[in-house]
Each structure stands twice: as C-alpha cells, then as structure tokens.
Amino acid sequence: MGEDTPSEHIPGGPSGHIPGGAGHGRTVVPLVRMRPRRPDEEHRAATPLELLFDLCFVVAAGQAGARLVHALAEGDTGHGIAGYLVVFFAIWWAWVNFTWFASAYDTDDVPYRLATLVQMAGVLVLAAGIPRAFDDGEYGVAITGYLIMRVALTLQWLRAARGERGAGRTAALRYAAGLALAQAAWVVLVLLPDAAWAWGFGPLVAAEIAVPLVAERSRRTPWHPHHIAERYGLFTIIMLGESIAAATVAVRTALDDSAALDELLPIAAAGLVLVFAAFWIYFAVPIHEYLVSNRQAFVWALGHYVILGSAAAIGAGIEVAVEQATHHAHISTRAASFAVTVPTALFMISTWAVHSRHFKVGAAQQLVLPVGAVLVLAASFAGRWAVPLAALAAACTVAAGLWLAVVRPDQDGPVVGWRRDATG
DSSP states (O other): OOOOOOOOGGSSSSOOOOOGGGGGSSSSOSOOOOOOTTOOOOOOOOHHHHHHHHHHHHHHHHHHHHHHHHHHHHTTTHHHHHHHHHHHHHHHHHHHHHHHHHHOOOOOSHHHHHHHHHHHHHHHHHHHHHHHHHHHHHHHHHHHHHHHHEEEEHHHHHHHHHHHTHHHHHHHHHHHHHHHHHHHHHHHHHSSOOOHHHHHHHEEEEEEHHHHHHHHHSSOOOOOOOHHHHHHHHHHHHHHHHHHEEEEEHHHHHOOGGGHHHHHHHHHHHHHHHHHHHHHHHSSGGGGGTTTTTHHHHHHHHHHHHHHHHHHHHHHHHHHHHHTTTOOOOOOHHHHHHHHHHHHHHHHHIIIIIIIGGGOOHHHHHHHHHHHHHHHHHHGSSGHHHHHHHHHHHHHHHHHHHHHHHHHTTTTTTTHHHHHHTTT
C-alpha cells in the first residue's frame, strides 16, 4: 500500500518533530513547508487544535440528535431516521477527512491553523442548517457549511502536494481534484429540483467514499496508526457524551415532575449504564495494532459511520424514552423502547464487526457481543422496564467478556492485548 516516508522528507529531520510541537506548549511557527510526517513517529497524540475541532462537531451532532428526538417523539420514524442518516454522514465524513489528513500532514503552523479554523466555521454553518434540512428538506445552508469545510481541506491537499514529490504528490493532487469534483456535484444537486435529491444523494456519497480509494492507489499517505486510533476513540467519547446529556435531562425532568419519578430515575440510571458499557466495549482492544494497511484501515474507518451514528443515537433514544414516560411523546412505550435498544444493539454489533472481533479467539469470545445485542433488542418488549433491562443486558455482556478474558490465560497473540486492556 505504498512505502514509508523517508525521514529526510520530514520537517525537523529523522525524529519527525514538527516545529511548534503540534501545539503542545511550544511557540507556533509562522510558516513551514508542509511535508509528510512519519507513520512510526513516537509519542504521537491528539493536539489541542484537534480537540477544539472536535468540540465544534458536538454542536452539529447535538443538532442532529435533537431533530431525531423530535421526529421519533412525534411518530415520524421514517423521516427522522432518513434525515438523521443524511445529516450524520455530512458530519462524520467531514470529520473523517480532516482527521486522516491531519494524521499525515499536520504542521501546526499559522496557515494550517487558519485553514482548520475555517473548517470549524463550516461545521457551525452546517449545524445551523440541520433543522431546515431535517424539517423542510432544505439543504442549502447545510451544504454551504459542508462546502466551506471541503474547500479549506482541498487547499490543504494542494499545499501538501507542493511539499511532496513523486507518488506522494500524485496522491495529494488526486485528493484535491476528487474533493473539488465532489463539491461541484453537491452544488449542482442543491440547485436542481427537490426530487433530484432522492436519486442524487446515494451516488454522491459513493463518489465521496471513492476519493481516498482512487487517490491512494499508488501510495499510502503516512497516517499514524496510534494517532488515528486515539482520534476515533476521542470522537466516540464525544458521541457517547450525548447519552450522558440525555441521562441528565432524565434526572432533571424527574426532579421537576415527581409524579413520574419512579419511571424516570430507572431510565436515567440505565442511560448511564449503557454509556459505561459502550465505553468499555469500544476501548477493550488496542486497535492501533490492527491498523497496519490501507485496506484494513479503510474498512475499519468506514464501519465507524454506524458505530458513531448509533453511539449518538443512544442519547436521542433516551430522551425519547423520557418524553414518552412524561406523556410528551405521541408514541407507545414499545416504540420509545426501540429508540434506545435499536441504536444500542447496532453499536454493539458494529463494534464487534469492524473493531473488536480481530482480537477475539474462539467461538465463545466471538459470540459475546452479537448475543448481547440480541438480548438488548429482546428487552424492547418488557414495557416500562425495557430500558433498564437493556442496560442490564449490556452490563452482562461486558461481564461475560471480562470473564472469558480471565479464564483463557493460555491464549496468546492479539488476544493478549485485549485481555490486558479488558481487565485494566
């Protein structure tokens, strides 16, 4: 999938050190030549700028979750889910593209920071356009925000091409050209009649996903496995934070409405357990050890659309369950329960499929998460106790995984790392 970048191409020499230290307490350099970083660079971690960038996506994810809650509570399930999938793709894919570029080419100089700030502004414009996109199918504002982010990233790729040579320069130019063509197509789609959106969205999503496949045919960009794993882990925590906020809403509502206290407090407690279980499940494996090629990394990264989308949707489902318990939602108890259990089960099964199964040995370990997902779905039929029982099923899934890790000390290979992490 391409050769490692020679150390003499790295700013700062063989150590891979970037002047300014990627923002960790050093003076920011006004301008450096953008060249690829080493994929084996030591002590590579997320930068403060990347963390600030992620916080902007909290706003966008919160807007998408709020509109999903409103649609589900009103019984408009099909429209709500479709709108959520469309909007979340824009949020997720813009974050993905920035993250992988930063892993390979972060210089942390003034132009890089300014380009990143422009992308943050685009995120906020996208967030502002989410209600219109959800409620009225008007995607103009949301697409404008998306274009702001993508234009800034295109310029970053052009800057990277100037600092590259050979196959690396070709890959960077392919990225820039692919992004430009895709954004032009989005503009055309917005200008066409509304009916065009139904048939145009899918092909354009496929075109967006094809850009890295085409761009990196001749050479892998020098992304850093440990850095990528950390960035995805941090973003997963942010998405799970939506569920923490939903549990807080449940507690506050319970305190304000003592009549529903006996129903809301179990939902709030269950919400916290679901977040803890999801956190444990995701971070039980040292996934950076698996990310050794573009092929593996691409499938893993693409699967995070489901992982991250379902993680954020768990919080929306908890809010729907709260609204149903307080008679503010026009849906049945079972429908409200599905709003929690379906995204929880999706999170568990998708995390197993693309993330954790690579570190599990034997049928028993491989079946833990799929069986746990089935049990969570089965809890949907337990009436008012559906959400607490789903949380119990998730907790038991974690406990079963821990038990299997402890009782199989004879295993070695990748599972050793999983056993170490799982038992703390």
